[in-house]
Amino acid sequence: MYLYNHRPAGALLSPLTFCLAASVWVTAAAGTTQSFNGCNELADAGFQEILLRSGSNAYTAREQSYWAANVALRPSCIVQPRTTEEVSRIVKVLAKCSGPVALRSGGHTQWAGANDVPNGVTIDLGRMTKVTYDARTKLASIQPGPRWGDVYGDLLKHRVCVPGGRDGNVGIGGFLTGGGNSYYAGLHGLACDSVANFEVVLANGNVVNANAFTNADLWKALKGGSGNFGIVTRFDMYTFPAKDIWGGIRASLRSEGDKLAQTMVDFTNDNEKNPEDAYIINYAFNPSSSPDVLVAHVVVDTNGVVNASAFEEILKVPVVMNDVKMRTMENMAESYLLPGNQRQTWFSLTFENDVRIIKKAGELHDKLAVELKSLIPAGSFSTQCLFQPLPTLFAERSVQRGGNVFGLDRVKKNALVWLITGATETPAQQKIMHDKLSAFSNTLEAYADSRGLDVQWQYLNYVDETQNPLKSYGKSNVDFIRRVAAKYDPTGFFQKRVVSGWKISKVGA
Ligand SMILES: Cc1cc2nc3c(=O)[nH]c(=O)nc-3n(C[C@H](O)[C@H](O)[C@H](O)COP(=O)(O)OP(=O)(O)OC[C@H]3O[C@@H](n4cnc5c(N)ncnc54)[C@H](O)[C@@H]3O)c2cc1C
Numbered sequence: 001m002y003l004y005n006h007r008p009a010g011a012l013l014s015p016l017t018f019c020l021a022a023s024v025w026v027t028a029a030a031g032t033t034q035s036f037n038g039c040n041e042l043a044d045a046g047f048q049e050i051l052l053r054s055g056s057n058a059y060t061a062r063e064q065s066y067w068a069a070n071v072a073l074r075p076s077c078i079v080q081p082r083t084t085e086e087v088s089r090i091v092k093v094l095a096k097c098s099g100p101v102a103l104r105s106g107g108h109t110q111w112a113g114a115n116d117v118p119n120g121v122t123i124d125l126g127r128m129t130k131v132t133y134d135a136r137t138k139l140a141s142i143q144p145g146p147r148w149g150d151v152y153g154d155l156l157k158h159r160v161c162v163p164g165g166r167d168g169n170v171g172i173g174g175f176l177t178g179g180g181n182s183y184y185a186g187l188h189g190l191a192c193d194s195v196a197n198f199e200v201v202l203a204n205g206n207v208v209n210a211n212a213f214t215n216a217d218l219w220k221a222l223k224g225g226s227g228n229f230g231i232v233t234r235f236d237m238y239t240f241p242a243k244d245i246w247g248g249i250r251a252s253l254r255s256e257g258d259k260l261a262q263t264m265v266d267f268t269n270d271n272e273k274n275p276e277d278a279y280i281i282n283y284a285f286n287p288s289s290s291p292d293v294l295v296a297h298v299v300v301d302t303n304g305v306v307n308a309s310a311f312e313e314i315l316k317v318p319v320v321m322n323d324v325k326m327r328t329m330e331n332m333a334e335s336y337l338l339p340g341n342q343r344q345t346w347f348s349l350t351f352e353n354d355v356r357i358i359k360k361a362g363e364l365h366d367k368l369a370v371e372l373k374s375l376i377p378a379g380s381f382s383t384q385c386l387f388q389p390l391p392t393l394f395a396e397r398s399v400q401r402g403g404n405v406f407g408l409d410r411v412k413k414n415a416l417v418w419l420i421t422g423a424t425e426t427p428a429q430q431k432i433m434h435d436k437l438s439a440f441s442n443t444l445e446a447y448a449d450s451r452g453l454d455v456q457w458q459y460l461n462y463v464d465e466t467q468n469p470l471k472s473y474g475k476s477n478v479d480f481i482r483r484v485a486a487k488y489d490p491t492g493f494f495q496k497r498v499v500s501g502w503k504i505s506k507v508g509a
């Protein structure tokens, strides 16, 4: 039942008090708990110009702009603040209402409920796209709404760069509050560790800064703690001089998989000696472009050294495709955009850096490809099974930069982040994919467990909604996030009302 067009007669209340009065009235009159969710109240407060109502063309376009087709949940309205001050006033209005609220920056998260909400208000930060650079402080100030490709391009004009997404369409807000793995992680740690200051709108509408000197607990908590504390309206990031990088994708036949698996393990163990280098391997199956599984791999030397020595063994492996060259970070990011508008299912786990895990995952992925072929038409799905280095080096960089809440400093051995993705077209196909990838994940974890190779950590920005990434940060970090959330959001607005994303109140014991 939608009641937001139904006004109590003669309600000449100020917009800020209207919601409370209205929800009481509705409950009494209609005998239900349904209440005003904030759309009319935002309009009454003067936000008509930036309010997209369900049914309008602009609303539909915005709902279609999410990366994954399964995450648009048809909110009652979308509000698109242009400034921090508007975010603050919007939060104040919504705090007095009672419907669910979602928060969206780039809208790139792939699970339904991460960045949109049915029958509620979605705060869409996509119009806050400013990127500036201060040559005196050497800090880049980035609003949450652009895409990484835009950020690299804007900063290149100042000949600087920051660690950011490897796909140019990925958003800023979720990426930076959830971690951020980049080609620069060996040099600078996770991208969140390059945030010197967050400007944050709190639940009471106050705008605060969080950095090493002011609200330092909030600064640390926002590095991995996601949307549990407030809405970040500006990220001030340390920069480094922009250099052309040498990098790109290569792809080999499946028969080269075991050799490449070993190069991944060796690369990860040597990453400390070559922190300027990055490597990813990806067992990929896309039956509409190739009948067989291929092993794609990404090599990057961020110093722009051609054939950098860290890749010596890798470059000996024969390829069927090679796009490695000198290029800007912007070009690299814009060259490899994962296609959107598909129904996405992702699972991610972390393992010790051991070749047995990669080989096992490769075998499971071969089986998966065969099974899926018999269940879903060839043109309607694709899968990727990726490994990325997570050497202890990354956590050392984080500690040097003031620390975060990931708890990776507890992991004493080099590790690998595993990610499996499945793209499908229809809800029924996605159900099949979800069942298969969930089973895959459980099988691989059990295999790792039985050999003592499991690492109890999940990368928040990659996992499925059935996983529990915040819990994987460890008890002391969970307790810390709870304390910081309670301190900066005493009414629990970002737990109970802003329902999108990973919530510390849902972590469990
Ligand atoms: C094609 C593709 C490539 C990717 N590549 C990488 C990669 O190279 N490295 C990597 O680490 N990850 C990568 N990711 C994962 C990516 O980090 C996450 O999807 C991330 O959440 C995207 O950020 P976003 O702003 O689009 O998030 P959104 O989906 O807009 O938001 C997700 C959640 O983040 C929180 N949030 C968002 N904005 C704010 C804010 N301003 N203040 C407070 N909380 C906020 C909220 O809880 C929100 O519910 C990739 C994802 C895709 C789909």
Ligand SMILES: *[C@@H]1O[C@H](CO)[C@@H](O)[C@H](O)[C@H]1NC(C)=O
Binding pocket: 306, 307, 315
């Ligand atoms: C890099 O290696 C490739 C072969 O792998 C070779 O063709 C090329 O000349 C090398 N370039 C440099 C600058 O060493």
